[in-house]
Amino acid sequence: MDTSAKVIVSPVCNITCFEQEKVARIKAELAKEEQRLPQLAELYKLLGNVTRLKILLALAQGELCVCDVAHVLGLTVAATSHQLKLLRDQRWLAMRNDGKMVYYRVHSEGLLKALKGDLCLLEERLA
Amino acid sequence: MDTSAKVIVSPVCNITCFEQEKVARIKAELAKEEQRLPQLAELYKLLGNVTRLKILLALAQGELCVCDVAHVLGLTVAATSHQLKLLRDQRWLAMRNDGKMVYYRVHSEGLLKALKGDLCLLEERLA
DNA sequence: TTATCATTTTCGCAAATGTCTAAATGAGCC
DNA sequence: GGCTCATTTAGACATTTGCGAAAATGATAA
Structure with a gap:
């Protein structure tokens, strides 16, 4: 898993995202709890x-x-x-x-x- | 502590209170937590x-x-x-x-x- | 200094919350 | 049946909350 900082400007939401992969991973983690939260x-x-x-x-x-x-x-x-x-x-x-x-x-x-x-x-x- | 049921109509709030002493005791208990609640x-x-x-x-x-x-x-x-x-x-x-x-x-x-x-x-x- | 960019703050609004009063239930009693 | 009383429900109202848009901060870089 690459956790180094990368500056990426998302073409979708137009907000600068610094650690795209980390964000994606955490979103996936949270998705598991989606029903319980x-x-x-x-x-x-x-x-x-x-x-x-x-x-x-x-x-x-x-x-x-x-x-x-x-x-x-x-x-x-x-x-x-x-x-x-x-x-x-x-x-x-x-x-x-x-x-x-x-x-x-x-x-x-x-x-x-x-x-x-x-x-x-x-x-x-x-x- | 008397916990037997008693029907008492409060002259103050005009609501029927069935267990006045019990209510008073519990209010006193809650008062202790008044800051933390x-x-x-x-x-x-x-x-x-x-x-x-x-x-x-x-x-x-x-x-x-x-x-x-x-x-x-x-x-x-x-x-x-x-x-x-x-x-x-x-x-x-x-x-x-x-x-x-x-x-x-x-x-x-x-x-x-x-x-x-x-x-x-x-x-x-x-x- | 000026420009740029991440963040914070301000403002406005729609939705939710907590309480009251008053009306509606529902169970016992005459 | 009709009456009383404990509880619940409905309606109204003020307050709080969560969000987006836009303006204000604060720090870097040219």
Whole structure:
């Protein structure tokens, strides 16, 4: 594999490309992940919101009904229900009906573990 | 700690609260994380974007100049530079100047490790 | 200095997000 | 049946995000 720097002006996109072969190789590598990356981004989008992180941490302590979650968050029940649904749609939460009440709980212990790991990552960076 | 269900109508927010003490306890728990949660959400927001995930995976193979990253992504150099800056601002990427060129590289091995771990989490869920 | 080139920044816009209010479901109770 | 209450859904609205085009930087080279 030739990794020496070469200056090549692409006739296609008209942007100067310095390491055409390397770029091609990396594009090929990324192509392998093409299916997983959107899923991974979807997970991270879901986690990239303080409200939803709070929901996960709250439910880490056990199941709660929607209106209690709303109390914990300090949001309307409607907004809370909406966020719970997003987490449930991707199967990170499960729900249980009991009469009029709906109880939510964490469906994936692995997710909670990942959260803790990523918190540690932040701690490390501070050092 | 009393965890038995009680129906209490809050005079403050006027939403029925079923387990007031439990809610109070969980709110107290979350309060401890109040500083870290926004940072964690910020990290996840950053990762919740296929373009930025591709950048991280591309640079996992070694440093690249901005225009080569743009080629890998199939985006304009301006858009690429913008995304690189976001990752650099939070110190997940580092850069190096060489004449007119700017080379970016991953600054945190821990981040790449976390990415792989979270990919595994997705695999598990499929099973 | 002037020209050139890689990169960054600014601006504008279309799409997505998060919350609210209000209306709609759905289950229990009289 | 009709009423109440927990939850969900629909609609509206402000904010954020990701991109491209064009202008601004900053460094090399002639």
